[in-house]
Amino acid sequence: MRIAVVGTGYVGLVTGVCLSEIGHEVICIDIDEAKIEKLNNGFSPIYEPGLEQLLNDNIAEGRLSFTTDFEQGFQYAQAIYIAVGTPQRDDGSANLDHVETVARSIANHIREYVVVVTKSTVPVGTNHRIKQIIEENMVEKVPFNMVSNPEFLREGTAVHDTFHGDRIVIGADSDSAAEFVKEINKPFGIAVFCTDIQSAEMIKYASNAFLATKISFINEISNLCEKLDANVEDVSHGMGMDQRIGRQFLQAGIGYGGSCFPKDTKALIQIAGNVEHEFDLLKSVVRVNNKQQKLLVKKAKDRFGSLEGKTITILGLAFKPNTDDMRESASIVICDQLIRSGAIVKAYDPIAIEKARSILNPEVVFAASIEVAVTHADCMFILTEWSQFKQMDLTAIRTMMKEAIIFDGRNIFSLELMKEKGFEYHSVGRASLYPIPVAN
Numbered sequence: 001m002r003i004a005v006v007g008t009g010y011v012g013l014v015t016g017v018c019l020s021e022i023g024h025e026v027i028c029i030d031i032d033e034a035k036i037e038k039l040n041n042g043f044s045p046i047y048e049p050g051l052e053q054l055l056n057d058n059i060a061e062g063r064l065s066f067t068t069d070f071e072q073g074f075q076y077a078q079a080i081y082i083a084v085g086t087p088q089r090d091d092g093s094a095n096l097d098h099v100e101t102v103a104r105s106i107a108n109h110i111r112e113y114v115v116v117v118t119k120s121t122v123p124v125g126t127n128h129r130i131k132q133i134i135e136e137n138m139v140e141k142v143p144f145n146m147v148s149n150p151e152f153l154r155e156g157t158a159v160h161d162t163f164h165g166d167r168i169v170i171g172a173d174s175d176s177a178a179e180f181v182k183e184i185n186k187p188f189g190i191a192v193f194c195t196d197i198q199s200a201e202m203i204k205y206a207s208n209a210f211l212a213t214k215i216s217f218i219n220e221i222s223n224l225c226e227k228l229d230a231n232v233e234d235v236s237h238g239m240g241m242d243q244r245i246g247r248q249f250l251q252a253g254i255g256y257g258g259s260c261f262p263k264d265t266k267a268l269i270q271i272a273g274n275v276e277h278e279f280d281l282l283k284s285v286v287r288v289n290n291k292q293q294k295l296l297v298k299k300a301k302d303r304f305g306s307l308e309g310k311t312i313t314i315l316g317l318a319f320k321p322n323t324d325d326m327r328e329s330a331s332i333v334i335c336d337q338l339i340r341s342g343a344i345v346k347a348y349d350p351i352a353i354e355k356a357r358s359i360l361n362p363e364v365v366f367a368a369s370i371e372v373a374v375t376h377a378d379c380m381f382i383l384t385e386w387s388q389f390k391q392m393d394l395t396a397i398r399t400m401m402k403e404a405i406i407f408d409g410r411n412i413f414s415l416e417l418m419k420e421k422g423f424e425y426h427s428v429g430r431a432s433l434y435p436i437p438v439a440n
């Protein structure tokens with residue numbers, strides 16, 4: 001099939017590349033000229049394992065191309081995928097400006113029957129609104145169908161998720177459009193669930209809200225574990241063995257970040273509010289997450305009394321490993337709090353430093369290696385569980401630091417290893433092996 005994908009962010013790019021990999025002829029369109037030029041030269045604007053190789057393979061095969069020209073992009077398209085951003089507004093609701101602009105571009109350019117497929121995460125009712133905008137602004141009156149096809153990929157494993165997802169959700173306004181999108185996706189060999197458009201839109205928000213709820217739940221349990229001298233790692237393990245609960249998304253830490261959970265939970269609260277439904281549970285999930293992001297700084301303040309003049313190493317800035325995405329990363333809040341408390345912050349991340357420079361508090365000092373970051377530090381904060389950190393030479397690191405103290409927001413080390421290596425180790429939901437001195 002011939003497919004046009006609008007938007008070359010995570011979702012648009014991964015979707016375009018993977019649809020091309022399974023044999024479709026794909027043209028991706030973006031308004032960002034620099035991004036399109038980079039892509040046409042075979043460079044991925046995002047760090048995503050495996051993506052750049054597939055990008056180049058498919059460009060070389062002649063199945064994948066990039067343009068800023070909508071006329072050219074839509075010319076032969078049998079399906080147009082909308083994959084532009086839906087960022088949050090100040091009140092938490094989803095900003096649909098980009099999606100609506102694309103709907104107008106579609107209305108301006110389509111000349112024959114096409115299926116419009118929405119991949120962007122949009123509030124319930126948005127696909128009907130897109131349909132209405134296209135109908136009202138069409139230059140040439142041609143038939144088209146609407147399909148909601150929400151995306152469930154995770155950053156860092158996006159290519160793998162696209163080929164091995166648990167399900168493809170299709171909410172269509174006609175059986176034939178549903179069949180058409182099913183046919184497009186057939187080579188992935190993934191189970192398809194067909195439903196109506198509103199339910200498909202809701203499945204996306206409900207899934208993200210549920211996963212966020214699991215995380216806030218285990219974070220609350222971890223806070224209790226600390227007070228009751230239990231070990232949250234064992235508690236998660238024991239809970240997850242029950243298949244009704246499942247093992248995934250029970251990793252306690254410093255809360256969820258990223259481009260999706262924070263914005264989608266708030267958007268769902270707004271969506272509920274619009275129909276006069278107080279989503280109390282989800283409001284608590286968001287509150288717990290905000291509190292959890294501040295946990296490590298509180299622990300450090302309890303430990304030191306004051307952070308004034310302390311040199312603190314931050315290991316990990318991205319919101320999760322294997323991505324350079326800094327959107328809503330806990331590191332933003334944590335670095336800011338530390339600097340406001342008078343600390344000197346030295347930060348290292350294997351991939352995200354470039355993106356972090358424009359986002360973090362300008363007083364953060366960036367280090368080119370773990371070793372540079374830890375030298376003379378009063379303590380270390382671990383914020384992202386990069387495998388590089390799990391493998392660092394702890395014996396050497398210990399000698400470089402002024403004090404061998406670690407606040408680990410991701411529980412990457414065992415308590416036993418930390419004791420053996422001589423670190424004072426403060427993790428999440430696990431009793432410290434050292435009594436915390438009372439601040440003067």
Ligand SMILES: NC(=O)c1ccc[n+]([C@@H]2O[C@H](COP(=O)([O-])OP(=O)(O)OC[C@H]3O[C@@H](n4cnc5c(N)ncnc54)[C@H](O)[C@@H]3O)[C@@H](O)[C@H]2O)c1
Pocket residue numbers: 006007008009010011012029030031032035083084085086098101102119120121122151152153154155259260
């Ligand atoms: N990032 C993820 O992991 C993920 C996963 C699932 C779903 N989603 C959802 O998918 C959507 C896209 O997310 P993202 O992270 O890929 O977004 P992004 O912000 O990384 O990228 C959006 C792209 O759209 C382009 N764009 C904006 N307006 C345009 C227009 N009028 N015409 C053409 N291009 C335009 C931008 O230049 C940008 O390149 C969002 O709704 C998001 O919630 C994201």
Ligand SMILES: O=c1ccn([C@@H]2O[C@H](COP(=O)(O)OP(=O)(O)O[C@H]3O[C@H](CO)[C@@H](O)[C@H](O)[C@H]3O)[C@@H](O)[C@H]2O)c(=O)[nH]1
Pocket residue numbers: 121151152153154155156208211215248249250251252253254255256257258259260261264319320
């Ligand atoms: O047990 C866990 C699992 C995750 N997290 C945190 O939760 C956030 C999100 O992680 P993850 O879900 O792996 O990454 P995303 O790329 O944001 O993916 C989520 O958001 C996407 C955008 O909607 C969806 O498509 C995916 O299905 C959904 O998992 C990160 O900060 C993680 O550190 C935890 O704290 N504990």
